[in-house]
Amino acid sequence: MTMTFEQMRANVGKLLRGIDRYNPENLATLERYVETQARENAYDLEANLAVLKLYQFNPAYFQTSVTSQILLKALTNLPHTDFTLCKCMIDQPHQEERPIRQILYLGNLLETCHFQSFWTTLEENREFIDGITGFEDSVRKYTQVKVWMNKYGWVENEEGQIFIYNQEESVKPKNIVEKIDFESVSSIMATSQ
Amino acid sequence: TRYRIIHDYDLHTGDPKADLAYERQYEHQQTYHVIPEVIKNFLQYFHKTISDLIDQKVYELQANRVSSESIEQKIYEIQDVYENSWNKLTDRFFKTSPWPEAEAIATLVGNDAVFLILYKELYYRHIYAKVSFQSFSQYRCKTAKKSEEEIEFLRSNPKIWNVHSVLNVLHSLVDKSNINRQLEVYTSGGDPESVAGEYGRHSLYKMLGYFSLVGLLRLHSLLGDYYQAIKVLENIELNKKSMYSRVPECQISTYYYVGFAYLMMRRYQDAIRVFANILLYIQRTRNMFQRSTYKYEMINKQNEQMHGLLAIALTMYPMRIDESIHTQLREKYGDKMLRMQKGDLQVFEELFSFACPKFLSPVVPNYDNVHPNYHKEPFQQQLKVFAEEVQQQAQLSTIRSFLKLYTTMPVAKLAGFLDMSEQEFRIQLLVFKHKMKNLVWTSGISALDGEFQSASEVDFYIDKDMIHIADTKVARRYGDFFIRQIHKFEEVKKIKLKW
Numbered sequence: 118m119t120m121t122f123e124q125m126r127a128n129v130g131k132l133l134r135g136i137d138r139y140n141p142e143n144l145a146t147l148e149r150y151v152e153t154q155a156r157e158n159a160y161d162l163e164a165n166l167a168v169l170k171l172y173q174f175n176p177a178y179f180q181t182s183v184t185s186q187i188l189l190k191a192l193t194n195l196p197h198t199d200f201t202l203c204k205c206m207i208d209q210p211h212q213e214e215r216p217i218r219q220i221l222y223l224g225n226l227l228e229t230c231h232f233q234s235f236w237t238t239l240e241e242n243r244e245f246i247d248g249i250t251g252f253e254d255s256v257r258k259y260t261q262v263k264v265w266m267n268k269y270g271w272v273e274n275e276e277g278q279i280f281i282y283n284q285e286e287s288v289k290p291k292n293i294v295e296k297i298d299f300e301s302v303s304s305i306m307a308t309s310q
Numbered sequence: 311t312r313y314r315i316i317h318d319y320d321l322h323t324g325d326p327k328a329d330l331a332y333e334r335q336y337e338h339q340q341t342y343h344v345i346p347e348v349i350k351n352f353l354q355y356f357h358k359t360i361s362d363l364i365d366q367k368v369y370e371l372q373a374n375r376v377s378s379e380s381i382e383q384k385i386y387e388i389q390d391v392y393e394n395s396w397n398k399l400t401d402r403f404f405k406t407s408p409w410p411e412a413e414a415i416a417t418l419v420g421n422d423a424v425f426l427i428l429y430k431e432l433y434y435r436h437i438y439a440k441v442s443f444q445s446f447s448q449y450r451c452k453t454a455k456k457s458e459e460e461i462e463f464l465r466s467n468p469k470i471w472n473v474h475s476v477l478n479v480l481h482s483l484v485d486k487s488n489i490n491r492q493l494e495v496y497t498s499g500g501d502p503e504s505v506a507g508e509y510g511r512h513s514l515y516k517m518l519g520y521f522s523l524v525g526l527l528r529l530h531s532l533l534g535d536y537y538q539a540i541k542v543l544e545n546i547e548l549n550k551k552s553m554y555s556r557v558p559e560c561q562i563s564t565y566y567y568v569g570f571a572y573l574m575m576r577r578y579q580d581a582i583r584v585f586a587n588i589l590l591y592i593q594r595t596r597n598m599f600q601r602s603t604y605k606y607e608m609i610n611k612q613n614e615q616m617h618g619l620l621a622i623a624l625t626m627y628p629m630r631i632d633e634s635i636h637t638q639l640r641e642k643y644g645d646k647m648l649r650m651q652k653g654d655l656q657v658f659e660e661l662f663s664f665a666c667p668k669f670l671s672p673v674v675p676n677y678d679n680v681h682p683n684y685h686k687e688p689f690q691q692q693l694k695v696f697a698e699e700v701q702q703q704a705q706l707s708t709i710r711s712f713l714k715l716y717t718t719m720p721v722a723k724l725a726g727f728l729d730m731s732e733q734e735f736r737i738q739l740l741v742f743k744h745k746m747k748n749l750v751w752t753s754g755i756s757a758l759d760g761e762f763q764s765a766s767e768v769d770f771y772i773d774k775d776m777i778h779i780a781d782t783k784v785a786r787r788y789g790d791f792f793i794r795q796i797h798k799f800e801e802v803k804k805i806k807l808k809w
Binding site: 135136139162163166170173174176196197198201202204205206208209225228229230231263264 | 473474477478481482484485533534535536537538541574575576577672673687690691692694695698699702737738740741743744747749762
């Protein structure tokens, strides 16, 4: 009997309250949840960080595959800095394992906007993103917004509509003039008798 | 299975010789050694004062009365005990060893659960200050210099200062006090007493709950989990004055860790706002901190560290801040800031090393197979993430200074000035846009909330082959500066007149 994603999210939410989140017996549930996010193109940062934390506390339970999925999902949430948060919780020896090292490299390419190199490298390593539904679309969305904003002044809003955005209006020199209000001056006026 | 509280908190101080000696003694006598008479009397007095306060408060609550003057008086007495007597006795009897375990003094205070929780807090705070969980964790990792004996001792006692134990204590205090529910209700204008529960309604528990949240903020930061660090404070409105924000060291510590977490999350604007706020607070309340040297030292240290972090944040994300803080910052770190702007990674790393928290590993090392610098690894890990971020943004400072010089120019030409290919320059411009877009807190209670904003001093857009640059010019706030100076002189005049 399978649960809906929403049911899983609710269950996991309960697990993450209080001291239960540090209980390694809950790791299996949380790992399954990462897998589900990947399959159903959903995302839950807090749950994923909880997995990384359990790995940090219990290195014997570390799983490269789950960690890789977590990192890739984090990339789909750019420009949020989820990827950085994940890096802070994975220790150096594990960062050097395959394919984590490669995924970190991909992340670096995206953060430094080397999009061509990113797509090329991804092509050469397509197996990494196996099972991550919608990975390419999410990343494409992130890269193209950046490029479009520069080239054509176009911007994609939340509903996925694209409208031409007059940059001249918003990117303008601003002269911020100082305003002194009466209250600040009044106390001085009072004392200078 | 519920994660249960581990009760074998012990009296190991972290000094291996003392601990080994203690351990041997402990095996023979299951009780603590003689507790000085003075200490017994003190604890009984302390207990009585607190019980009386609680009884009085309960009575008044039941009679639906507002806090009376006698409550105020009692609170004052307790404060005095807490701040003066405790410190004096610590200096006299427990300079290098912990206070007696709670279990050892329980009968003296009639096994009063409420008092014992408070006592445990003081007990740990003392150990924390003198020996410190952090120091112990780091000590635990410096295995290379240890003798066989010590390693054997540590190996057979993995529960000493286990991170789980600390988490257990903090979480149980948070739970017992219902502090989160109380804060939720408090911030939405309701009466926290309605959800406080049997223990939570006592201000002691309330405060302990609150301090435990700050303890969790700290612990998660030390473990590199910045998201969870800020998340635990989600019911606390940092900017709001409340009964909880009256303890200066707590406020300062809170802001330090929150600011640091923001910095690591690349929320520069929020980090700057937080640091500037608290540095201003410290500047204004400096004179209050003469009382005990431990407090003063700690605040001083965090003051210096936060200036360092602010210097880093402002280099990554130039923006206007309070003039007096900016002046102070230039005095302390003007030179370093210039070098950071020029891309000197070493200065970034040095400043980070000085200003960052003392990171920890939650894991007991494998004593058989551990290399000498194991204890530095948590720090190295965080430093690496930070250094990577700095490197990714390495060109941005220079690009920013060039952008400020022009309003319109062909992209290729500006690339030439910067000694870059046009393609690489276009890429860097994208990086600029990306890194300058921060998640910024604007409203809501949780400090995790935020919207993407770009309040960069310099902004631009590209139209085919031309770059159009907009500079945010802010008029120098001469008026504000002069008003401040006039007030300062008025103060000086007043003091002179007194004499």
